[in-house]
Amino acid sequence: MNVHFIAIGGAAMHNLALALHHKGYRVTGSDDTIFEPSKSRLEAQGLLPETFGWFPEKITTQLDAVVLGMHAKADNPELLKAQELGIKIYSYPEFLFEQSRNKTRVVIGGSHGKTTITSMILHVMHYHDRDVDFMVGAQLEGFDVMVKLTEDNDFIVLEGDEYLSSPIDRRPKFHLYKPNIALLSGIAWDHINVFPTYENYLKQFGIFIDSIVRGGSINYNEEDLEVKRVVEASENQIRKIPYNTPDYTVEDGQTLLETPDGPMPVEIFGKHNLNNLSGAKWICQHMGIDEDDFYEAISTFKGASKRLEKIAENGTSVAFKDFAHSPSKVDATTRAVKEQYKNRELVACLELHTYSSLNAEFLKEYKGSLDEADTAVVFYSPHAVEIKKLKEVSEQQIAEAFQRDDLIIYTNPEEFKDFLFSQDFENTALLLMSSGNYGGLDFNEVTKLF
Template identity: 85%
Template structure:
């Protein structure tokens, strides 16, 4: 099968391209810019385009399928040529569904936790040598790819993202997978550039629940009031299975999960991660892993990349970085680190970097998000606001949103770095939360602060 990727350099797209190449397909692609790690990973497989840019001459009737990435625009020259020739054009999720129509599709949805839950499931399967197809949004320890597709595997585990499918398909990705087994971890308003109202955002999860195939099931976090309401109101004739956070204790910076065999030490921590673990356990049981085998495997799970990732530790201090940026994730991550190291001062730094977080109207959603921190720092770049063509956000608006009189705010990367590197981190925990890099922060240098 000959498949061409328009915008092959994206995090998801290049992983799918590599998965198809590994499956024996003929794969080509184009993009106007490709950064590492995508660039070097494509090059290693011989899939890196010879030149950057869009080349309509690459599009011919010899192609069996076009996969269109979100980075491409609706007027992309290669896309227009494909449409002119009447070629089959798939969005990323459409093509994944096409590849998994005859498999049992397991889809993990939710505003937060889906990458971690998917990672936990795959870790358990890998630990017990159960081979499954998958698509996950983070690099996992023990896995060299983020997408795997085969002809023979019975199960495929898909991280169900609610963002749009492609420039010409405005449906959320997770509407297209038609799960046999599903999970819904939480609903907290996000992606306001696409879903301008909370009601509009919640509606996407209702559609997801209704898309589960006849005779399928959904496992849902009943501690999230919106999830509980959406799932229990659905008239889809599916099995509905609630889960909740299991009992656990924290002693001297170590978390113990209560099991039928007694307390079990685990690598991950925080109420939100224990809740994720409960959801993952249910899914693994549906996939044939019993409870004891699940616990044995999950005790060795260290977390998904960029999700509460420990970057440095000494006897008296520790530093974590986390991808958290939405209000619910920031609150959960901050509480988790404070609970784990209750006797240390928590310095929590948040970069407002995404479209939603830099929106003046959305900012009020951050009320209380940093309350668990002893020292709360917010960094944002006015330049990033300009690039995103948003209305300017003032320091006062930030202060009003978080409702902390002692909130420290920086708008200059050098000022933020100077603050950070002037601190004594003895008997402290440092938490750096961002989907960006604080205007070029050197994380290797940050590690040296912890000694």
């Protein structure tokens, strides 16, 4: 099968391209720019385009399919040529569904926790040598790829993102997978550039639940009242199985999970992570892993990349980086670190980097999200606001949104770096939360402070 990728360099797109290449497909692609690590990974497999740019002549009737990435525009010359020739054009999630029509599709949805839960499931499967197909949004320890597709595996585990499918398909990705087994971890308003009201955002999760195959099942976090309400309101003929946070204790910076065989130390920590673990346990049981085998495997799970990832530690101090950027994630992550290190000073730094977080109307959602930190710092780039063509955001608006009198605010990357490197991190937990890099911060340099 000949498949061409328009915008092959994206994190998800290049992983799908690599998966199809490994499956024996003939893969080509184009992009106007490709960054690391996509560039090196495509180059190693001979899939890196010789020249960056869009080339309509690459689109011929010899192609069986075109996969269109979100980075491309609706007037992309290669897309227009494919439409003109009548070649089948898929969005990323549509193509994944086509690849998994005859498999049991396990889809993990939710505003937060989906990458971690998907990663936990895959870790347990890998630990017990159970081969499954998958698509996950983070690099996992022990896995070379983020997408795996085979002809033989019975299960495929998919991270169910609610963002849009492609420039010409405005449906959320997780509406297209039609799960046999689903999970919903939490609902907290995000992606306001696409879902301008909370009601509109909430509706997408109702559609997801109704898309589950009749006779299928959904495990849902009953501690999230919105999740509970949406799931229980669905008239879809599926099994609805709630889960909640398991009992646990924290002793001297070590989390102990209560199990039928007594307290078990785990590498992860924080109520939200243990709630994720509970959901993952249910899904693994649906996939044939019994409880004892799940606990044995999960005790070795260290977390997904950039999800409370420990980057440095010494005898008295520790540093984490985390992908948290939405208000609910910032609050949960900050609370988790404070609970784990009760007797240490918590310095929590948040970069407002996404479209939602830099929107003046949305800022009020951050109220109280950094309250658990002893020292709270917010960094944002006025230039990023400009690039995203948003209304200017002032430091005063930031301060009012978080409602914390001692909030430290930086807009200059050098000043933020100077602050960080001037701190005495004795008996401290440092938490760096961002989906960016604070205007060019080298995290390797940060590790040398510990």
